[in-house]
Amino acid sequence: MIVTDETTTQTQLYIGGEWVDPSTNNVIQPVNPSTEEPVGQVPEANEKDVDRAVEAARAAFDEPQGWASWDAGRRAEIIERFADELEKRGGEIARQVSSQNGMPISMSGPVEGGFPAVALRYYAGLIREQGIEEQRAGIFGRPTRVRHEPVGVVAAIVPWNFPQALAFVKIAPALAAGCTMVIKPSPETVLDSYTLAEAAQAAGIPAGVLNIVPAGREVGAYLVGHPGVDKVGFTGSTEAGRSIGSTCGQLLRPVTLELGGKSAAILLDDADLPSLAAEFVDATLQNNGQTCYLCTRIFAPRAKYNEFVDQITDIVSSLRVGDALDPATQVGPLVSERQRARVEKYIEVGLAEGGRITTGGKRPAHLDRGYFIEPTVFADVTNDSTIAREEIFGPVLAVIPYDTIDDAIAMANDSEFGLGGSVWGQDTERALEVARRIQTGGVGINFYSHDIGSPFGGVKASGLGREQGPEGLAAYQNLKTIYNAP
Structure with missing residues (x-):
């Protein structure tokens, strides 16, 4: 039997490409479910921290020469570098996840430590292949252009059971599309999100493109309804999904919901x-x-x-x-x-x-x-x-x-x-x-x-929309049609 006494303490939040002090002294202390012992401590973000994170993501998205304006090849290159940095940290991430949620290490190695890089490389390849614009003949003899544009600032709410894999079925297509993000990890699994941030920083992900705010449900609800957010991606319970769907429906805000099951x-x-x-x-x-x-x-x-x-x-x-x-x-x-x-x-x-x-x-x-x-x-x-x-x-x-x-x-x-x-x-x-x-x-x-190349999602009370595959990329894009003059 292998037991570790290692603990990790973090004192700052990753916002705007920098490590910044939190707005309060509140902390989250994840517990190792195999031993019932604390495994670390991180700051608990509050509404002010969310405001800062959304503002950073908004600025990064709206920057005229920023991430959203980059051509597909340039974005793909950085995304692949991100995959390389995550791979270097795969063993550490796997250990962190298993120490927080109890996933057997034999599974967390390939799934939590390995899948994020696979997802990033898949979407990097997909945007190279798809590009940003396509031309269509038009049935009235006037050719049109259809642009695949990033939807904007994305709020990603990630659960504790597969914290990295389920984060990257959102992060990988959203980054590939040109979106910027605010990610809220679950309180049960927060340590691995810091390793994710370190990898993003090492890969050269531009400031503000990825921001991380560890917090509970109340702060998550605040993020979902934030006026600076353009799209929500959520994985979690059907009960929480109904609430998030209701908020997004009132705001006419696109949302992807991957919810419960009884298969x-x-x-x-x-x-x-x-x-x-x-x-x-x-x-x-x-x-x-x-x-x-x-x-x-x-x-x-x-x-x-x-x-x-x-x-x-x-x-x-x-x-x-x-x-x-x-x-x-x-x-x-x-x-x-x-x-x-x-x-x-x-x-x-x-x-x-x-x-x-x-x-x-x-x-x-x-x-x-x-x-x-x-x-x-x-x-x-x-x-x-x-x-x-x-x-x-x-x-x-x-x-x-x-x-x-x-x-x-x-x-x-x-x-x-x-x-x-x-x-x-x-x-x-x-x-x-x-x-x-x-x-x-x-x-x-x-x-x-x-399969990362095929859509995943539910019907009935199991959710709305699809993640993974080309459909997962499309979920983070708006379509704009440009009609050519005769």
Whole structure:
């Protein structure tokens, strides 16, 4: 087991390309959920700090020769330099993230430490390919020009579960488009945002293009409604997303919302879970169950229900629970004591409503500290059960029987959410036909994963708009048409 006693203390905020003193003495102290010990301290930004950050971003955007005016190739060069600087710091970022939110270090290395550079390079290449203007023939014989212009100052509200990956699905396309940004990290994961700022500064990102204000919900709400902001990108809960969407709707301010989920995994009768155990765990329990798109509702054919329950139980019970910084750990702690209490409450409700736990359901006996909960499988659950309807955001799976494929699809679609999903079976064409009928933003066949080149987002209560892919770039651009005179 690996435990670190390192702590980090920061005393300033990154605003306008400089390290500046905060407006108050308030601080944020993130806690290592594996040890329950503080891992550092940073200033807590307030409304005055947000004002300064937005003003810096506004000035950088409005500067006649500034970032927004640069040609695509020049911006791409700096963005690629930013990727290089982040790569140098990938190991440090991974350790910081795992020490704050409990993500197993085996996952935070490639995802939190590696993905940001991948995203930056993808969008640098995309703007080189797309350019800023395109010409169209026009149906009335008058050619037109269509310009892809940056939307302006972007407020990016980033959650704690994937603080770097989810920051860079906003940062990378916004910078590529020519936008400037104010980023608000979650209080649970703030240390890694300082490493991000150091990389930006080393890469030569111009002053004011990136500004970082660690703070809580109230300051986040202030940022969302700030008159100097032109666009909001938010990842978080559906409840918070509704509030942000309402504010942006009143202001007629564009917003991208990536929200909650309660995704379905449909097991076809020929599914071979034992041979796909790693893929199944990744699709259902990734990041200790703290992932919005996880397939935590598992639909199994009634004729093979007990067999599938046993297979899932065997897979889940074999997972190693431990310190997030131990490379052998497969399931780390939940992010906080409050989050663990929330998950434990759902486990109590699942039992009270008639569910049967086949593995897990308790705090691990071999760990005397840390916010751990055993990965848990419920059998004998219906699609109307609370644990099948509400997002738990923890390592709890509900296995639900179905009679026909039509029944499985109907139950999968009987949800207020629609973010992810998966279909499992050896006949991939059959699985593909099922996938096409699920009402959701994305579906995996025999696994689930994102691709930076393809759009990601939800339907129904899982969000508005798309991130990643060319669609993610378009979300940070305005289109201007110039009509040529005859």
